[in-house]
């Protein structure tokens with residue numbers, strides 16, 4: 001598999017946590033190797049920051065319609081939520097045994113989900 005190289009100003013499709021689907025994103029900054037470090041959704045303006053291809057922060061966005069965190073709900077990677085204590089977050093990883101990593105601002109926290 002060939003590693004993709006990106007340039008600032010280029011558009012690419014990726015999952016937007018606000019739109020909750022794959023949308024066009026404008027590349028805002030890249031590393032010397034052409035890896036995306038920052039991109040914004042052209043649909044809602046949410047900015048995502050990446051380190052070595054892993055999303056490390058998310059900010060902005062016009063929509064504030066993310067649903068409140070619900071431990072009974074089953075989450076998938078990229079979904080957004082509003083947490084009572086931590087505020088707006090985005091699911092960055094889903095594990096077995098009903099655990100998820102959620103990114104709040106620039107802090108990742110472990111939460112439970114899919115509790116029936």
Ligand SMILES: [Zn+2]
Nearest residue numbers: 016019041044
């Ligand atoms: Zn969006």
